[in-house]
Amino acid sequence: MLLGYRASEQYNSYYKPVYYRLAESGGQERLRELLSQTPSIQIYDTIESQLSELAKINNPQRQLTPEEYKVEVARYLDGKDPDEYGVWVYYPWSQKLVHLLDEEEFVQVRTSRNLYKIKPEELETLKTKKLGIIGLSVGQSIAMTIATERICGELYLADFDTVELCNMNRLSNCNVYNLGASKAVITAQKIAELDPFLKVTCFTDGITADNIDTFLGTGSSQLNILIEECDSIDVKILSRVKARAKGIPVVMDTNDRGMLDVERFDLEPERPLFHGNLNEEGIDLTKLKDLTSQEKLPMLDAMVNLSALSDRMKYSLSEMGKTINTWPQLASSVVLGGAMVTDTCRRILLSETTSSGRYYIDFKELIK
Known part of the structure; x- marks a missing residue:
């Protein structure tokens, strides 16, 4: 070697x-x-x-x-x-x-060029906020946009995975010499090179039942918003169950048709997961990793609404395990997600919005 x-x-x-x-x-x-x-x-x-x-x-x-x-x-x-x-x-x-x-x-x-799109007193408020991101593929674009706009003073980043060559169709802040490196660490390095005073903590083992409470925090050290962008169904559900119990809002971008999910568990402590689309009765958090693809399907439907996916994404899903081994993601959609999540999180942090829901910024529908 x-x-x-x-x-x-x-x-x-x-x-x-x-x-x-x-x-x-x-x-x-x-x-x-x-x-x-x-x-x-x-x-x-x-x-x-x-x-x-x-x-x-x-x-x-x-x-x-x-x-x-x-x-x-x-x-x-x-x-x-x-x-x-x-x-x-x-x-x-x-x-x-x-x-x-x-x-x-x-x-x-x-941040001087943020004024007065963000007011001086709002900048001071945002400095005190702490956000957590699970999943650093789509999440990397979100993390970098959040850091660039500086809508918080601290970030927690969680991902167990490393950068692969096939990831680089959408990871605009990675280089070929980053191959094999931790996605969380690479993202943290890029943030530090942009703003060395923004506090960043990496969870390079990803999120597990053992560390989720540490990631979400408690009391004054608790996350203000959880941004969930991982592929694992068990982590998607576990993180929401825990976030709801702690009163932490959850934001998710799916990078297809510009779909954005907002769950305001801070304002609605009894709010059902995924807007009530997921049947929570009988879910055993300890067995979610062992589900078959057939058992995962209704859960995935609740999370992203399979019938509302774009035609190209539906076709891509039909080809999984045949001609492709995972669902596709495009850089343009990932970057759009970074913008949507950052804007939404900023407005949540500044109490400019109180809404939960599922929203679409579908360019194919908007621009014909």
Whole structure:
């Protein structure tokens, strides 16, 4: 084997960046040690440009001249070495070291173009929210859209699976050197490279009966919304049973005909699963993994409404086990799902919507 190891091994371990604040005691020594031990490190330092952006958004009524930008940057630095301003963020998986504004100013600049589509007080509210995503194929697009729009301050990501070549028809944030790596970890790395201050925790064993309560959390650490995007029928049902018991709303995108499911267990604690389409009587959560395909069919129908699927998806399902081994997903549908789920979750978090239901954004019907 080339070089005696698999390159993907490094991706299955690291997804949290390391911070170096040179103005803090020991910060410079720690950074010097990193630099001496990592000769191949790549350094990116645009702190003065970021400070110029900060000056620009803090002076919206002025058209600053180049000289005025220099004055504003100098005011922020206040006589300090530019190296000591902000924070140096190290990404172990790529050996990149990036000089950034520290968290408060970084978030202020990065989300400045959200105003006033999202009001300042709403941004502050969203910073306190925690979302969980089960399933990081469709879920990766959702996670990245959530992180990009920054509608929360913390994300839990769960998936036991690794990236395969056939996944890359829809995983727009994966590269060929990510093959074999954990889907959850890869997603967390991409989020950290976008926003190192967004807290992310990975559950690389996926969701099980043993860890579902930890994933959903309790009290002040509980998820505000569960986003369920996994393929396993047992996890789909188990996660909803647990979410309902804890009063956590569940949102799901099916990436066919733009179908979006919203179950407001936070507002309706007795709400039946899947809008009452699933017969909950007699369901044994411990035996769901052992169901035959025939036994799963009525459950799958309750989850996605098989009769309402697009003609091409219906045909695809008829070919499963014949010419294909799983149902298809298109990148355009997955990206649409990321947008729909993010928009819906933001409005739930800001109490702009209270609705449960099943909704369709079907381009074939809308655009003829």
